[in-house]
Structures are given as C-alpha cells and as structure tokens.
Amino acid sequence: MAEIGFDILIIGAGPAGYVAAIRAAQLGFKVAIVEREHLGGICLNWGCIPTKALLRSAEIYRYMQHAKDFGLSAEKIGFDAAAIVARSRAVSKRLSDGVGFLMKKHKIAVIDGSARITKPGEVKVEGKGAGTYQAKHIVVATGARPRVLPGIEPDKELIWTYFEAMVPKTMPKSLLVIGSGAIGIEFASFYRALGAEVTVVEVLPQILPAEDDEIAQLARKRFEKQGIKIFTGAKVAGVEKRKGEVVARVEDGKGGSRTMTAERVISAAGVVGNVENLGLEALGVKTEKGTIQVDGLGRTNVAGVYAIGDVAGPPMLAHKGQHEGVVCVEAIKGLKPHPLNKNRIPGCTYCDPQIASVGLTEKRAQEAGREVRVGRFPFLGNGKAIALGEDQGLVKTIFDKKTGELLGAHMIGAEVTELIQGFVVAMNCETTEAELMQTIFPHPTLSEMMHESVLDAYGRVMHV
Numbered sequence: 369m370a371e372i373g374f375d376i377l378i379i380g381a382g383p384a385g386y387v388a389a390i391r392a393a394q395l396g397f398k399v400a401i402v403e404r405e406h407l408g409g410i411c412l413n414w415g416c417i418p419t420k421a422l423l424r425s426a427e428i429y430r431y432m433q434h435a436k437d438f439g440l441s442a443e444k445i446g447f448d449a450a451a452i453v454a455r456s457r458a459v460s461k462r463l464s465d466g467v468g469f470l471m472k473k474h475k476i477a478v479i480d481g482s483a484r485i486t487k488p489g490e491v492k493v494e495g496k497g498a499g500t501y502q503a504k505h506i507v508v509a510t511g512a513r514p515r516v517l518p519g520i521e522p523d524k525e526l527i528w529t530y531f532e533a534m535v536p537k538t539m540p541k542s543l544l545v546i547g548s549g550a551i552g553i554e555f556a557s558f559y560r561a562l563g564a565e566v567t568v569v570e571v572l573p574q575i576l577p578a579e580d581d582e583i584a585q586l587a588r589k590r591f592e593k594q595g596i597k598i599f600t601g602a603k604v605a606g607v608e609k610r611k612g613e614v615v616a617r618v619e620d621g622k623g624g625s626r627t628m629t630a631e632r633v634i635s636a637a638g639v640v641g642n643v644e645n646l647g648l649e650a651l652g653v654k655t656e657k658g659t660i661q662v663d664g665l666g667r668t669n670v671a672g673v674y675a676i677g678d679v680a681g682p683p684m685l686a687h688k689g690q691h692e693g694v695v696c697v698e699a700i701k702g703l704k705p706h707p708l709n710k711n712r713i714p715g716c717t718y719c720d721p722q723i724a725s726v727g728l729t730e731k732r733a734q735e736a737g738r739e740v741r742v743g744r745f746p747f748l749g750n751g752k753a754i755a756l757g758e759d760q761g762l763v764k765t766i767f768d769k770k771t772g773e774l775l776g777a778h779m780i781g782a783e784v785t786e787l788i789q790g791f792v793v794a795m796n797c798e799t800t801e802a803e804l805m806q807t808i809f810p811h812p813t814l815s816e817m818m819h820e821s822v823l824d825a826y827g828r829v830m831h832v
C-alpha cells in the first residue's frame with residue numbers, strides 16, 4: 369500500500385482521541401485516527417456510557433419499589449436482566465455509531481487496525497486498514513485496561529473485570545467487589561439495587577479513596593444501610609475457584625483473616641495504560657507505572673509524539689482525556705491553550721447516592737498548608753430535595769480562609785453529578801466566596817444547596 373501523509377495521526381478513537389481529531393480538523397489539519405476495535409473506546413463501549421445505562425435501570429427499579437411514597441402504585445415489580453443489558457448495549461452502539469458520523473462530518477480518515485510507531489513521523493497499521501502512514505504529529509490515545517491482581521486473574525466466568533460485569537448472562541446472587549473506586553462502587557450499587565448480596569473489599573482505609581473523608585463516610589453509611597457489606601483496610605489475599613463460586617481469603621491488615629464466598633468476583637483494582645507494542649521504547653518515549661509521561665500540553669519527551677487520555681496518566685476520566693486532546697492539538701497549532709490543571713478536573717461516581725467533587729479535599733487543603741473555611745449544607749434543608757423524596761445528602765465547600773478562593777467542593781446525594789459543574793466553572797473563573805454569595809440560584813432547585821453551602825462557610829446560611 370502506498371504511503372499516505374497526514375498532519376496529525378491519532379492512535380485510538382476513545383473520547384480523548386476522537387475529540388482531539390475533531391478539534392484538529394476544526395483547526396484545518398489533515399487528520400487520521402486509527403482504531404483497532406471500536407469507535408468511542410472504553411468510554412462509549414465498556415465504560416462511562418453503558419454503566420450509566422445500567423445504573424439508570426437500577427434507579428428506575430428503586431423508584432418503582434418506592435412508588436407508594438409518591439402516591440403511586442406498582443405491582444409485580446421485577447426486572448429482566450437480559451433486557452437491561454440489551455438496553456445498555458443499544459445505548460453504547462448508538463453513541464459509538466455517532467462517533468462514526470462525527471468523523472465523516474469532519475472529514476477525518478478512520479483507519480481500522482492496530483497501529484505502531486515505527487519511527488518519528490511514521491506509523492504502521494496492521495488489520496483492515498493495513499499500511500504505512502506518515503504524519504508530522506502522532507498522538508497516542510490508546511487508553512487503559514483493567515489492572516490484574518496477581519493470583520486473582522480474571523477468567524471471564526467467575527472472576528470478572530468490567531467487561532463481563534457489564535453484560536452478565538444472569539444476575540449473581542452474591543458478589544465480591546475488589547476495589548472501591550468509582551468503577552467498583554458503581555457496579556456494587558447496580559448489583560445491590562437488583563438484589564445481589566454485595567461485599568466490597570478496599571485495601572485503603574476509606575472507600576472512594578479519592579473523595580473527601582466526610583463524604584466517603586456518609587457514602588459508606590448509605591451503602592451499608594442498603595445492605596452492602598464493606599471492609600476497608602482489607603485485602604483479598606487469594607481466591608479459590610469452585611463450581612459456580614469463589615472463596616476469597618481476606619486479610620484485615622492486622623494479622624486477621626476470613627474467608628468470603630461469592631458467586632462472582634469483580635476485580636476493580638484500577639486500570640493500567642496501554643503502552644505496549646506501540647514502538648515507544650525504541651523511540652525513547654518515557655513511560656512510568658504503565659503511563660506515558662507528558663507535560664500539560666500532551667507533549668512527550670520525543671518531538672512529534674504526544675499522549676492524551678488514560679494512557680497519559682491519572683485521573684483516568686473521559687473528560688480529562690477530551691480536554692487533553694483539545695489542549696494538545698491547539699498547542700500543535702501554535703495557539704496558547706492553558707496547560708491542563710489537574711486540580712480542576714471534576715470526578716463523579718454515579719452510584720446511589722451519587723458523589724461528585726472538584727478540587728482539594730479538606731484534608732488535602734490542610735496538608736497543603738492552607739487555612740480553610742468549610743461550609744456544609746444538608747439535603748434535608750432544601751425544598752426541591754424534599755419534594756423529590758431525596759432528602760439525604762450533603763454539599764460541602766472549602767475556601768481559603770485568607771483569600772476566599774474556592775479550593776474544593778464535595779457532594780453526595782441526588783443529581784450531584786449534574787450540580788458539580790457549577791463549582792467547576794466557578795473555580796475555573798478563580799471565583800471567591802464573594803461572587804458565589806452574590807450569585808442568584810433558581811428556586812426551587814437542588815443547586816440552592818451550593819449557594820447555602822457557601823453561605824454556611826461564611827456564617828450566613830439561611831435554611832438550617
């Protein structure tokens with residue numbers, strides 16, 4: 369096949385890659401994107417989107433069980449696991465097809481196959497679109513895959529990763545989830561809502577380790593009330609597979625150990641970047657702990673080679689990768705984008721109750737030597753929350769005591785994953801308490817709690 373030249377060639381069509389491709393096309397570059405499996409990457413096919421579809425079914429099921437609370441009646445409430453999964457897969461397919469449409473619209477060449485960088489400016493593809501391609505700039509956006517814990521290797525049957533957990537053939541009656549980050553907790557929440565006995569084992573002292581301690585503690589209480597068993601500071605030290613079940617040995621970190629039996633195990637102990645077989649070593653591209661080292665503009669240590677998204681390091685979130693993609697190609701164009709500021713990347717967990725945050729936790733702010741003012745507002749004091757039947761939750765805000773800078777916001781409760789963006793915008797505009805207090809929030813909305821939390825930090829709270 370003849371050599372074909374592009375300005376920018378992107379390896380991987382996940383959210384980081386395809387958004388970078390669109391922005392590059394908008395900037396007038398001739399762009400190609402190579403994808404070995406599915407447009408939309410993990411996010412659209414096996415991550416963000418299909419989980420949210422599953423969790424939506426779980427949420428509606430929960431509402432149906434509480435129909436009476438709203439003056440409604442619903443009888444013979446049940447679910448069809450296959451139909452729930454089918455809906456989730458259909459949602460994924462629709463969005464993945466949508467990426468194909470966007471690539472066409474922006475005249476981006478989509479090359480099917482597995483890509484490897486053979487020398488600066490050159491990529492070889494194996495597969496349907498096999499060939500050698502030239503590009504001045506090569507952007508690696510190859511994403512990540514599940515981290516495998518030694519001795520607990522996933523087998524697709526009894527020990528699952530998120531791939532199998534997303535498409536269960538039948539609902540397990542009992543489930544052991546290893547890891548309480550967003551992925552583990554979302555699956556724990558989904559399966560518990562549909563009736564499975566769920567146990568979560570977390571090696572760190574708190575669940576949702578990235579979240580503010582107070583929020584994580586509230587989440588734990590709510591999960592335990594729902595019947596999820598949680599063990600923190602504990603480690604699954606080994607598993608024995610039997611017919612239709614797994615017996616796990618869990619060490620408590622203090623010399624004690626116990627066994628736990630579950631029909632299925634979900635290993636959700638994080639992800640590792642896809643850095644292998646890309647020709648990075650030969651090029652001398654620096655990698656560390658399974659991710660490619662980049663600066664805030666996606667540049668690696670090798671000229672003409674860039675990395676964005678999960679493969680470029682944590683936090684491994686779709687919106688972080690998409691932002692990196694935009695910044696990376698804008699910098700290539702010679703524009704002056706702001707380098708990625710990792711402190712302003714929101715994180716959301718779509719479990720019941722939802723959890724959302726941005727910026728520093730109270731502890732990290734203190735560790736950073738900041739004197740803080742903290743505001744809190746409970747869902748109990750908000751009219752809309754009570755009208756919705758969702759009166760449990762908290763909005764917590766953290767300010768720098770001296771300057772009034774908003775350092776972080778942390779929330780738990782209904783729809784907080786939609787609310788957090790208000791604080792992200794505020795932080796991006798380097799807002800202080802003064803602007804936030806002067807802002808008018810619509811009534812009645814859950815967003816009023818954001819206002820109240822700020823007011824609370826400054827001794828002006830109204831509704832508690």
Ligand SMILES: Cc1cc2nc3c(=O)[nH]c(=O)nc-3n(C[C@H](O)[C@H](O)[C@H](O)COP(=O)(O)OP(=O)(O)OC[C@H]3O[C@@H](n4cnc5c(N)ncnc54)[C@H](O)[C@@H]3O)c2cc1C
Binds near residue numbers: 383407409685686
């Ligand atoms: C269960 C689950 C739920 C999640 N939920 C959320 C969420 O709610 N919100 C959120 O922000 N994030 C979520 N994530 C994380 C999110 O999916 C990732 O951060 C995101 O997909 C990363 O995007 P990416 O473009 O870097 O990589 P990916 O989406 O992994 O895409 C990389 C693409 O590169 C392709 N590829 C790899 N190597 C090659 C090669 N050599 N040649 C050609 N193609 C290649 C792959 O096939 C893949 O399609 C979730 C993840 C999981 C697993």
